[in-house]
Amino acid sequence: MHQIFAAQSLRIKFESSEGAMMIDLSTIANLELVQNLQNAKSKHCLFGLLNETGTKMGARLLKNNVLQPSTDRTKIEQRWAAVNELSTKEELFFGIREELKQCVDTDKALANLVLLPKNIDFQYMEQSVNNVLMLKSFVDSIKPIWQCLTGVSSDELLKIRELCSPENYAEVQELIYYALSPDVTYSQNQTDLRNHRVFAIRAGTNGFLDVARQSYNEFIGDARELVDQLQAQHEIPLDLKYDTARQFYIKIKANELELAATPPDIFVNVVRKGKVIECQTLDLIKYNQKIKDAHNESIAMSDSSIQELITAVRTKIHPLFKISEGLALLDLLTSFACLVTAQSYVRPDISSETLAIKSGRHPIREKIQKEEYVPNDVYATQQHKRFQIITGCNMSGKSTYIRSIALATIMAQVGSFVPAEYASFPITSQIFARVATDDCMEANVSTFASEMREMAFILRNIEARSLVIVDELGRGTSTTDGLAIAIAISEALIQSKAYVWFVTHFRDLPRILAERLGVYNMHMGVDIDPDFSRMRMRYKVSEGREEQKFYGLTLAQLVDLPEEMMEIAVGVSKDLNTRNNTKQGNLGPIAMAKRRKLAVHMRETITQAKEGALESDELLTRMQRLQREFLVRMAAIDAELSTSENPSGQQAGEAEVQEGTPELESDNVSSDQVGSEGGALKDGKPHGMPLSNTKTPCPDLCRSL
Structure with missing residues (x-):
């Protein structure tokens, strides 16, 4: 529509796109930012x-x-x-x-x-x-x-x-x-x-205008007086109402009329609405016209x-x-x-590279569900845990977990507090969400084609300051092709140095990428009875990849599929897993990757500790402990490689590692167990992050490491 504005009356304001986070249309829909996916009229977004x-x-x-x-x-x-x-x-x-x-x-x-x-x-x-x-x-x-x-x-x-x-x-x-x-x-x-x-x-501005106003008032008074007379004459309570279409009309409660009869013949334009009757009279219609004329005359003047x-x-x-x-x-x-x-939200902090959330919650899910919401922690930095692979059973909360991270980031950068006990975010320039699973009928593309198109867009636009959540990539095609594509796309996402949370059911993906720099495996826990008769979701994210098997079979059994069919399915599944586990690979490149990952991890830990507010003695003690743990972890990697090359020396290698470090297990030292260098959340905040601007260098120990 062509419109004309008065000269020098508009305020034109330019806002550069550089000052705002980029969110594409697909992500807006997938994260339900402004509209609920199931019900467009719902406020649950x-x-x-x-x-x-x-x-x-x-x-x-x-x-x-x-x-x-x-x-x-x-x-x-x-x-x-x-x-x-x-x-x-x-x-x-x-x-x-x-x-x-x-x-x-x-x-x-x-x-x-x-x-x-x-x-x-x-x-x-x-x-x-x-x-x-x-x-x-x-x-x-x-x-x-x-x-x-x-x-x-x-x-x-x-x-x-x-x-x-x-x-x-x-x-x-x-x-x-x-x-x-x-x-x-x-x-x-x-x-x-x-x-x-x-x-x-x-x-007093216009004498004729004052006369028209006086007429307007008198006609309204006459209309009200008419209604009072009708009420007294027919002994029926009447209410005078107004709307733009009919102007003044009379409202009568149906139960006020004897035997629920219609109003007296004097009433016209009768409309029954439930227990209410709306009507007018000829005199009232005349007064409406006079009132309208006086109103229009006043407006014109x-x-x-x-x-x-x-x-x-x-x-x-x-x-x-x-x-x-x-x-x-x-x-x-x-x-x-x-x-x-x-909603018990907390004020977040802004950090340079660390994304840390203590007891984070999904803001929408928390509000609508009746049972108590199970919160989860989140921790990621550029050098450590920037690409997290999430595995677990269906309905265990994987999608809710990764969505909560994206929504909390958006809430923080909008200026809102976030649903958590503590939160720290780097400034994110882009958010991408590949979580939809429905076929696009309008575009005539399948689920797989749709997700490939979305991933192509993400890979063309991703950068180091991006945040990406991917849910079930590649499951719309064959298992082999889907895994191959998931690995290839994961490699590209890892190289982008963006923060990525990757949910998958491909059990080999976390194993293959486990030793890549920045990659970290997580899983959503589930408890399954030995006879597969019952399973309970914990909705809690834990370290490591999902080791629990056959949860798909358990879900199938819980919906009462035929017993004979389930026995065949369980037998086939166990046989396939046994064959897969017997395959041995070359651990040399894996050991090299583990060493590189451990060295980068230790470097980040030393940097954080050096920039912290620890006193010299406490810093020295921490550095000495980190040195011992570093040597133990490195020895464990060498022992694992030696065992794979010489199976007969397995027990000796393990004994040697355990003898040197009785307080640590050889290769089961988690990032939380390795002191503050793992970025564990302690006291509601990421332990090991800078606590002040005080710097206490420790050059001798750094050189020794």
Whole structure:
């Protein structure tokens, strides 16, 4: 539609895409950012969860931020500080929430004021009065919010208060108060809005206008008096109601009529709605026409004054656009503050490379499920655990786990607190989610073709600051081809140095990639009875790849498949697993990869400890312990290689390793057991991360390592 705006009336603002996270359409749908996949009308999506706003412009700003989270560290931290202040100052929070409820849709009002009409007709005149009333309500609502923000300390709230300062809109306020009656305002109630339109212009401006207003009042009084007479005459309680289409009409409760009969013959246009009857009379219809004529006459006579006011306001409307943006942001921040106490969210931190979440929860799943949600920890850095392979049984919570990581990252960069006990995030520039499994009928592509197309897009655009979650890649084709493609794509994702969580049912994938730098195996635990008669999901992520077998058979057995068929399936599965386990490979390259991975891991640990706040003696003790553990782990790798090459020397190799280090097992030392260097979450925070800017070097020990 071709539209014309008044000269020098629009505020044009350029926002570079460099300052926002990139989220493609497929990821928006897969993560259910603005719409639930099962029910489009449901509020169970990230936008629906965060939307506690009280204004329409606040809701629009929230949706824009969910789709384009900020990558500006300063902006994000300022929002966190504002949310923290709002959530801790109860009087401030409730005062702002109450005043924001009085705000109209200022974006709509300002846009209508600067839009020039193609044709000036009565509808435009009527809408012009509505726009002016909205403008007056907007201006009247600014000062109470400015007063509520008195005494705030966070930078974001101080900026909003400065925008709402009375001198920024004093000229517009003076023009409005000079032209309009002080008592009129914009109302959602149609009867009140029509009355305010008639009496918008100050009395005494136009004598003919005052006469038309007087007639309007008299006709409304006559209509009310008519209804009172009908009520007394027929001894039936009558309510006078109004809507835009019928204007005034009469509402009667059906049980007030004797024997549930129809209303007396004097009533016309009878409509029965459940237990209510709506109708009119011929006299009431005549009064409606007279009231309408008086209303239209008043609007026509007021138009010249209204247009003069609009023309004068257009030249001074620029500060109002900024104030509108400030109020929308304030509404957004109060919405986040509301969630902090209602959902027990925590303020995250920004780190350079470490993504760490203590007891993280899926924000949407936590809200809708009845049983208690099982939280999980997350830890990843560029050198360690940046590519995590998640295995486990169906329905064990793998998809929920990886989705919760992506959603928490988006929430943090929008400026919201996150569902966790502690959280630290690097600034993420892109998020990709390959989790959908449905065929795309419109594009005439299968599940496999669709996921390959999405992965091609991801691989073309991925970078080191990206976050990727992949769910069940390659299962839409044959097992061999699917595994081959999963390995090839995994290799490309590993080389990109992005943070990746890769869910798979291919049991060989975590084994093949286990010793690659940055790769880490995780699994979702499940308890299965020995006779496969029962299984219980723990919904807890654990280290290492999934060793539990036959959980697919257990699920099949729980749905009461024929017993004979299940016996055949169990026998075949055990035979195939036995054959697969008997295959031996060359452990030389694997040992080399393990050594390289251990060395990189130790280097990262030393760097973190060196940049920490430990005293010299404590740092020395830690470095000595790390040195011993490093040597033990390296000896364990050599013993494993020696055992594979000389099976007869297996026991001797194991004895040698255990004799040197009775407190550690040869190759079962997890990253959490190796002190703080594994990045374990301790006391709610990643243990081993820098605690202050104090640096205590230990050059001799570093050289010895």
